[in-house]
Amino acid sequence: MSEIRAVISGVGACLPDRVMTNAEISAFVDTSDEWIVERTGIRQRHIATETEYTSHLGERAAREALDNAGLSPNDIDLIVVATTTPDYTFPATATIIQNRLGVYHGAAFDIQAVCSGFIYALKVVKNMVITGASKRALVIGAETFSRILDWEDRTTCILFGDGAGAMVLSGKADTDQGILSSFIRSDGRHKDLLHVDGGPSTTGTVGHVRMIGNQVFRYAVKDIARAMELCAKRAGLSIADIDWFVPHQANQRILDGVARKLKIRTQQVVSTVAEHANTSAASVPLAFYTAVKDGRIRKGDLVMMEAFGGGFTWGASLVRY
Numbered sequence: 001m002s003e004i005r006a007v008i009s010g011v012g013a014c015l016p017d018r019v020m021t022n023a024e025i026s027a028f029v030d031t032s033d034e035w036i037v038e039r040t041g042i043r044q045r046h047i048a049t050e051t052e053y054t055s056h057l058g059e060r061a062a063r064e065a066l067d068n069a070g071l072s073p074n075d076i077d078l079i080v081v082a083t084t085t086p087d088y089t090f091p092a093t094a095t096i097i098q099n100r101l102g103v104y105h106g107a108a109f110d111i112q113a114v115c116s117g118f119i120y121a122l123k124v125v126k127n128m129v130i131t132g133a134s135k136r137a138l139v140i141g142a143e144t145f146s147r148i149l150d151w152e153d154r155t156t157c158i159l160f161g162d163g164a165g166a167m168v169l170s171g172k173a174d175t176d177q178g179i180l181s182s183f184i185r186s187d188g189r190h191k192d193l194l195h196v197d198g199g200p201s202t203t204g205t206v207g208h209v210r211m212i213g214n215q216v217f218r219y220a221v222k223d224i225a226r227a228m229e230l231c232a233k234r235a236g237l238s239i240a241d242i243d244w245f246v247p248h249q250a251n252q253r254i255l256d257g258v259a260r261k262l263k264i265r266t267q268q269v270v271s272t273v274a275e276h277a278n279t280s281a282a283s284v285p286l287a288f289y290t291a292v293k294d295g296r297i298r299k300g301d302l303v304m305m306e307a308f309g310g311g312f313t314w315g316a317s318l319v320r321y
């Protein structure tokens, strides 16, 4: 019997209409457009309205991914949502989306690995698809990170935005497309460098993002570069073979640092950080979607996705689109 592969058969995205510029943030915290652009590359971010929840953004991205794949919701037997900002402590945002899509079979659950959540979800879902546990799955990265920001802390509130991205992963035989290799890692020793200072079991509150950014930065460049090299190696390939790099969009300087380290041309790196800022688990599928829609990433291209985030968690996923 020929090997089953987990192929990306549809992509979708959703950004809230409301755009917040650097100039707007500069009006309520001590920062400036110049500082934010120079240190991060971010020019604006999208912010969800009070009645726009993570599930709404995720659902819209999911519906577009289904359309793009030529499928209807009932063709899906698994929904996995990567998020750190779920609608509720429970139930999982994935089951809320499952219900809104009118899917009453299969399974739905959330994955929590902060900014690396989508890369983690791809690995889990890929394994379910290639073993036949799922035939067609929706993988969604969706966040309303604006809800957990301390809007008086200039070191964090400038960095993040809201949004969602989705992919349909379909099991297919006799193809060279699909996820070729994936790599995930975590290291809990660095919690204090990047965390949220609240939660159901500790403070009983949602809490706010706290980060010692310059220290996170150093780990991110080193660990991302290593993850991508290992991911390529596991597929019997090298960094030089890859057409496109779709990184987590935390900071343009991180993207540039990793590209320099691995001798990747800047034209090969998909960057949406200027327009979207850091949308945590949504950033990789949003960037992937952007490059598919503008015609850069085409069927058959070799694409490396990567992410780094709280935990620390990090990882990479290599796919032939």
Ligand code: UT7
Binding pocket: 030, 031, 032, 035, 036, 039, 040, 115, 154, 155, 156, 158, 212, 213, 214, 215, 216, 217, 220, 250, 251, 254, 278, 280, 308, 309, 310
């Ligand atoms: O997605 C999860 C992973 N997250 C990341 O990977 C984020 C990684 N870190 C970063 O992107 C960067 O470290 C930041 C953008 C957060 C900060 O940039 P930096 O170049 O590392 O600056 P810094 O933290 O070393 O701070 C330099 C100065 C400080 O002032 P002093 O102490 O030198 O007087 C900060 O207080 O910049 C100051 N500063 C600001 N100034 C104006 C920090 N935030 C701001 C701000 N506006 N928003």
